[in-house]
Amino acid sequence: MQHRGEYRISVAKDYLVFASAHFITFAGHRCETLHGHNYRVSVVVEGALDPESWYVFDFGVLKRIMRELCDDIDHKVLLAIQNPHLQIAEQGDSVTVAYDNKPRYVFPKRDCALLPMPNTTVEMLAEYLTDQLRGALEGEGAKGITAIEMEVEENFGQSATFRVRL
Ligand SMILES: [Zn+2]
Numbered sequence: 001m002q003h004r005g006e007y008r009i010s011v012a013k014d015y016l017v018f019a020s021a022h023f024i025t026f027a028g029h030r031c032e033t034l035h036g037h038n039y040r041v042s043v044v045v046e047g048a049l050d051p052e053s054w055y056v057f058d059f060g061v062l063k064r065i066m067r068e069l070c071d072d073i074d075h076k077v078l079l080a081i082q083n084p085h086l087q088i089a090e091q092g093d094s095v096t097v098a099y100d101n102k103p104r105y106v107f108p109k110r111d112c113a114l115l116p117m118p119n120t121t122v123e124m125l126a127e128y129l130t131d132q133l134r135g136a137l138e139g140e141g142a143k144g145i146t147a148i149e150m151e152v153e154e155n156f157g158q159s160a161t162f163r164v165r166l
Helices: 059-072 122-139
Strands: 007-011 017-022 035-048 077-080 086-091 092-097 102-108 112-115 145-156 156-166
Touching: 007 059, 017 059, 017 102, 035 059, 035 122, 059 112, 077 086, 077 092, 112 122, 122 145, 122 156
Parallel strands: 017 077, 077 112
Antiparallel strands: 007 035, 017 035, 035 145, 086 092, 092 102, 145 156
16 A cells, blocks of 8 residues: 555544533623533544554544543533623632623532633634543643544534644
């Protein structure tokens, strides 16, 4: 074989899900009420073949990392700490959330995931998971990976995909 093509591997498993609460804000002065989704995640990793193993990356390790990333935000309230309309503050064991300085919610801190993003859209969640995966792959010593594509679905047939070339 000549090995002149390109390779992509993908993982989409039943357990790559997270059931979480969120709300997003819209342009102007509109904010959703709190609600939940059963989010589903799938990932594509592209790259060169590992010269000893003849694969792009170990499926077992990729599945473990993705499962951990989903577990981290499973059963949490997802809060976008970079949202300019939201004032999110930690007070003892609680997190308080105000929208345009009007108090809205108080959550137990352990039930919250404070995420470095401006809105908890599926687009931002896909980018966030990509960043997390990228860091984890580096930690595993992955070499030769050229792109990551992350899809996050919030409803059947309603998803966003983020793609980054490395
Ligand atoms: Zn939603």
